[in-house]
Amino acid sequence: MRDFTRSNAIQAALHDVVPGGAHTYARGSDQYPEQMAPILVRGAGARVWDCDGNEYVEYGMGLRSVTLGHGYAPVVEAVARAVADGVSFSRPTELELLAAQDFLELVPGADMVKFAKNGSDATTAAVRLARAATGRHTVAVCDQPFFSVDDWFIGSTPMNAGIPRTRTVRFRFNDLVSLADALEGHRVACVVMEQATALAEPAPGFLEGVRALCDRHGALLIFDEMITGFRWAAGGAQAVYGVRPDLSCWGKAMGNGFPLAALAGKREFMELGGLRTDADRVFLLSTTHGPETGALAAFRAVVHAYRTEDPVGRMEAAGRELSAGVNAVAAGLGIGEHLSVTGRPSCAVFRTADANGVPAQSYRTLFLQELLERGVLGQSFVTSAAHTAADIELTVEAARDAAAVYRTALEQGSVHGLLRGRPVAPALRARAEPRRLADRVAD
Template sequence: MLSLARSELAWQEAQRYLAGGVNSPVRAFRAVGGTPPFIQRGAGARLYDLDGNEYIDYVCSWGALIAGHAHPDVVERLQRAVERGTSYGAPTELETALARRVVELFPSIELVRFVNSGTEATMSAIRLARAATGRAKIVKFTGCYHGHADPLLATAGSGLLTFGIPSSPGVTPGTAADTISLPYNQLEPVEEAFSQAGGEIAAVIVEPVAGNMGVVPPAEGFLQGLREITRRHGALLIFDEVITGFRLAPGGAQELYGVQPDLTCLGKILGGGLPVGAYGGRRELMELLAPLGPVYQAGTLSGNPLAMEAGLATLELLRRPGAYERLEALSARLADGLRRASELAGVPVAVNRTGSMLTAFFTSEPVTSYETATLADTARYARFHQAMLRRGVYLAPSQFEAAFVSLAHGDEEIDRTLEAAEEALREIASS
């Protein structure tokens, strides 16, 4: 029986001093119930909580830890770096080295600007797109998450050009009105939006593989269609590769699908587990940024030397022969095993996977959009999550998130996970 006595005490204390007890909402376990385990340390593919429980981790710091927890190469570089100081607020060669690596891997990127989070990256890229085009409106897709900047917390209105309505208190209707929210994986609404307001649209921003409604791959031709439409109308195409960057291929989803955006947003893996974000694109666009151009964006901790060191170490690990092949093989085994376990238990589960990110949706229908994702049985997922946690498998505490496989996972972890999943699904089927 899983004991969380110390975590329960820590949870009660956290709620006295932190809003909601957490610093990011999903960590509160509201969607799945129970007490969130308070983590004491991580090693490889495992997490260990205050009560001494061990978990196989598929959250991996929400995708950032593609090398696993406390990889010796990353730790060694960080130990050396921290002895030299934690922040300078001045240029370092580390920033140039990591930027050079990004430019080498992403053909669409000629210049890079480092920031501190994915939210900073996306909001800065949108500001840059508006400045470059002289237009105000942006197109996003329902179910894609691009951080918590005001213009991106908007949902679709009642009609196609009833421009966005605020989806969070504190976001003004005026801010949301410049956001057009359309269905993911459908080109016809995009064509219609541009036919009606193309001269006002600065950019289309998209997760090339959606990861925030659960994993939903792009439909055939969807990304290529966005590229063609934006070019035709003089708008920019922004790929939010905060999740997919370096995970699906060295050059991200744009390498995997052969589509080059105008601007790319990066994060997570780029910092090797430390806070980081970046955006980049063609030279003429990026040179609009201060100090070269009029578009202002700054940050005290941008290009932080610790994050740069961790990012460089992580990208070096991904350069080793067979790294991506290993991730692909392990992830395919996990996805196929979950499908078999679902069939054996008679519990409908649709498993979506792209590379080393996947989601098991509790539905019998294919999941291709936000609308179909929301048909999933969230109560069943909550029971599955609880059952897996009791068996030592740590999954995202929401049906609408991704599970991530890291280089630290191996056959033993996959075997134990599938064994736990078979038991958990049989438990659900019998109740």
């Protein structure tokens, strides 16, 4: 068994000084098997090492923010050159112009862009623009997992303590009737959605229908490109599916892990946050660190890599090989209906079901536990361009052993005696249970 002694000690200390023990809920220890949440110290390519000296092939890659690999040299070198001349100034730098021009060349449907540091700021700025442009307040969001930490979205989730009642309504993906009902029943300022997810492609005509409904009802269309940008294509999902939004929001892989987000859109709306308007000004995005030189230099290096290489092709090739390998393992053991890898090759996930075929957190945790023991870290099988044939081979072999344990659990009808500790729990939930920690012992 792998040793997690130091990781567990550091995680316990983190819970004393950081609410939740992590700065992102998806990175929390409750998302991993108990006493098996590695504290990482470094990464290279698709490999990472924890403070106990354990090595892993990593998937998820920084919550999908790293597409070129950890420590990708051209990005690191570009950042080092930029920050050596200063990081933050009292006036814009030429780098801001160059980065904006690079972005707009990638996303021809956008006329203007403004950089920030996290995706929530970008999506909330888009909502603010839409409300100012339409004079309405209600937001229609697709039934997809996450758009923002801000009240307008989190207030519509189970984790809504401390948030006043929000004007947010929901509609179903690939269901134009549900969107029409939302638009007809409310004065909607904007529609916020991802064009696709790992498990759901837009049906033929769906995105075109969304665009038409927004136009008919006077609502702005906002595409969330946090995941799809630089993973579906350098120009995002809008470059793949060909439907132009009014505004789009970007982040994650823009800087290959360096913190950068962006709001982009049509000039007529973006100018409401500028100095070329007679309308009441919108406080759009005003961030001290949004234009810092390191992240903008990282972004420009990422753009160069996408122009000269084929990161998306490599991600998809690795994902196809991995999915085929793990699915073959599960099929060979006769458990393919219970354990499988599915989804877009560059954004694959694993499905874990119990003996009755029902998705189960306990079985998911057992699979995570057995993968961790064998050197594979990830809440998914989301790949990067840095995943090599050797990485995939190691993962498939780890999955082979993990699947054998999984089959034992299916045969006995439970994970009892196999899973060490409590199952993982949804990141966005109303209460700390079922993974509540004991109260802190006073010093």
